[in-house]
Amino acid sequence: MRRTMVAALALVTALGAGCSGTPEATDTADSTRDKAMKFSQCMRDNGVTDFPDPDPSGELTVDGVLNGTSLDPNTATWKKAIEACRDLQPAGFTGHQRNAEEQKAALQFARCMRDNGIRDFPDPAPDSPLIDTNRIPSANTADGMNALNAAGKKCGEYARAAGVSGDGS
Incomplete structure (x- = not known):
């Protein structure tokens, strides 16, 4: 289960990766990570004890948190924590409904x-x-995540058009 979560997060990260070495980007990433860290801690403080910290860039989405986890x-605990931590939610945490084109x-x-x-x-x-x-049974096989990652790289242009940001590298 843990391997599935890590591999799924790696795929999403690969599809959404982008980088910049500018100081402004670093400052923004630091403040984004700080806010996401506070949100994660708030969720744990409100009973969701297994809630993870954001990745080093500060990326934290509900999809990334839930996929491949228990x-x-x-x-009721999750709902209570989400409500208590609402003001700390990082931008994009709950995602959005895709428009028709996405x-x-x-x-x-x-x-x-x-x-x-x-x-x-x-x-x-x-x-x-x-x-x-959680909806892809083959992802839980020995080579399933490798196959999922390989296919994801080939299909990255569609992921970006569906709203996943970054350059896909």
């Missing part, structure tokens, strides 16, 4: 993933994660 956003690209991404060996890759709903390893 955390359940439908529990949803079309999300469906192309899913088709591309299936065409590249992930036969059980589901079509995402407009308000669901683009990649949800």
Whole structure:
């Protein structure tokens, strides 16, 4: 389970990676990470004890937190913590509903993933994660995450069109 979460986060990070060495970008990343760290701590302080810290860039999304974990956003504890920590939520944590153009690209991404060996890759709903390893049984096999990552790299242009930011490298 832990391996699945790490590999899924690596795929999302690879699709959404981008970098800049400018001081302004570093300052923004530092403040983004600080806010995300405070949010993570708040979630833990309010009962979601396994809530992770953000990655080094400060990236923290509900998809990244939930995919491949036992955390359940439908529990009373989660709902209470989300409400208590609402003012600390980092930008983009809860994601957004894809518009029609992004949803079309999300469906192309899913088709591309299936065409590249992930036969059980589901079509995402407009308000669901683009990649949800909990809905991809093959991702939990020995080589499943390697295949998922390889297909994700081939299908990155569709992921970006579906709203995943970065250069895909």
